[in-house]
Amino acid sequence: xxxxxxxxxxxxxxxxxxxxCAACATALGADARxxxxxxxxxxxxxxxxxxxxxxxxxxxxxxxxxRQVLLSHPHGGPPIEVPAGLPQPGRVxxxxxxxxxxxxxxxxxxxxxxxxxxxxxxxxxQRLLYLPPGGAAAGIGEGSSGPYDMVLVDVAxxxxxxxxxxxxxxxxPTTDVVAVHLGHDVPPGAELGRRLAAAGARAVPDGTTLTVxxxxxxPDVPRRTLVLGGARSGKSVEAxxxxxxxxxxxxxxxxxxxxxxGEWAARVAAHRERRPGSWRTAETCDLVPLLKDDGAPLLIDxxxxxxxxxxxxxxAWDDAEWADGGxxxxxxxxxxxxxxxxxTRRTVVAVSNEVGSGIVPATPSGRRYRDELGRLxxxxxxxxxxxxxxxxxxxxxxxx
Numbered sequence: 001x002x003x004x005x006x007x008x009x010x011x012x013x014x015x016x017x018x019x020x021c022a023a024c025a026t027a028l029g030a031d032a033r034x035x036x037x038x039x040x041x042x043x044x045x046x047x048x049x050x051x052x053x054x055x056x057x058x059x060x061x062x063x064x065x066x067r068q069v070l071l072s073h074p075h076g077g078p079p080i081e082v083p084a085g086l087p088q089p090g091r092v093x094x095x096x097x098x099x100x101x102x103x104x105x106x107x108x109x110x111x112x113x114x115x116x117x118x119x120x121x122x123x124x125x126q127r128l129l130y131l132p133p134g135g136a137a138a139g140i141g142e143g144s145s146g147p148y149d150m151v152l153v154d155v156a157x158x159x160x161x162x163x164x165x166x167x168x169x170x171x172x173p174t175t176d177v178v179a180v181h182l183g184h185d186v187p188p189g190a191e192l193g194r195r196l197a198a199a200g201a202r203a204v205p206d207g208t209t210l211t212v213x214x215x216x217x218x219p220d221v222p223r224r225t226l227v228l229g230g231a232r233s234g235k236s237v238e239a240x241x242x243x244x245x246x247x248x249x250x251x252x253x254x255x256x257x258x259x260x261x262g263e264w265a266a267r268v269a270a271h272r273e274r275r276p277g278s279w280r281t282a283e284t285c286d287l288v289p290l291l292k293d294d295g296a297p298l299l300i301d302x303x304x305x306x307x308x309x310x311x312x313x314x315x316a317w318d319d320a321e322w323a324d325g326g327x328x329x330x331x332x333x334x335x336x337x338x339x340x341x342x343x344t345r346r347t348v349v350a351v352s353n354e355v356g357s358g359i360v361p362a363t364p365s366g367r368r369y370r371d372e373l374g375r376l377x378x379x380x381x382x383x384x385x386x387x388x389x390x391x392x393x394x395x396x397x398x399x400x
Contacts, residue, residue, distance in 0.1 A: 001122030007049035009033025010183030023184035031188035073115035073132030133181035147172030155179040159245035167247035177201035199245035229390035291340035303352035
């Protein structure tokens with residue numbers, strides 16, 4: 001089954017008309033996108049994009065063989081004209097299946113928002129799933145019969161939809177996940193590619209033709225990632241973003257509650273509200289057992305608070321205790337942690353503060369903490385496939 005993407009953008013396209021934002025200003029050339037529309041084997045058209053006939057011609061295709069046009073969502077962009085000679089667009093009722101004379105079968109999938117998803121099975125059995133923007137399938141996975149060969153969804157706008165598909169087995173390790181309905185909420189170009197790769201997905205330019213069922217070498221999601229950054233740099237948001245397309249994440253909060261500290265409680269509440277509802281939370285600094293167990297991905301936030309707890313446990317703030325075994329005890333704790341990271345089979349994303357570039361602390365204990373955090377970050381980074389530094393909300397890859 002062959003699929004040509006006549007457009008891959010949001011209903012308003014990219015750049016959006018009259019939008020002065022930075023993403024729209026840089027969405028040029030291959031990064032410019034018309035509203036998403038899919039041409040399947042030259043006979044089935046899913047959604048319409050402005051200038052569909054011209055878009056097909058630019059891709060080396062023609063719409064003359066199209067026998068069915070199906071719409072997936074209420075159109076929110078510029079008015080769409082139906083090219084001459086095409087059948088009038090329609091919509092398959094939710095849960096019903098449309099059989100074409102060519103051997104293609106199209107099943108309509110109900111959504112939790114206005115619109116209809118489509119599961120298309122080709123004559124040779126290849127299967128693709130196409131969902132409109134802004135919603136997730138209701139009763140997702142019903143009748144999916146295992147992973148789809150290709151899934152086209154709004155990964156950038158609704159990563160949780162991809163998480164649900166993974167949870168029910170509709171997306172597996174060999175599923176080609178292609179992001180569509182791309183708008184100006186994510187900067188185009190390299191940043192878009194980086195964010196999609198972290199979710200196990202990719203984007204392609206308008207006019208690309210794909211073969212359903214042919215495995216694409218999408219970058220594997222790193223098993224271990226360390227995200228560094230200064231205060232309010234966006235490091236926690238970046239870490240959370242890396243796992244929001246995966247189900248059943250365990251969020252490990254190393255800070256714990258601080259009774260009577262209203263500002264800390266507000267920070268914790270903001271983090272909780274940002275996280276997907278399906279994630280679980282554990283408040284603990286006992287990381288080694290979690291790393292040794294099999295299970296869901298771990299998001300550890302953060303190592304700097306873990307180090308504070310570890311230094312408390314060996315009384316590292318006292319110079320005499322530090323010299324009389326405290327330093328050795330802390331080194332052993334760090335070594336135990338990094339060895340567990342090396343051996344873990346779980347996906348791990350950890351957050352830590354990058355403090356070495358700031359003001360030199362005024363106290364010996366402050367300088368000791370700064371030095372030990374630098375050593376911890378370096379040791380942890382050595383065990384990670386990917387290391388990122390977040391500055392002003394921008395993630396800079398240091399490794400991987």
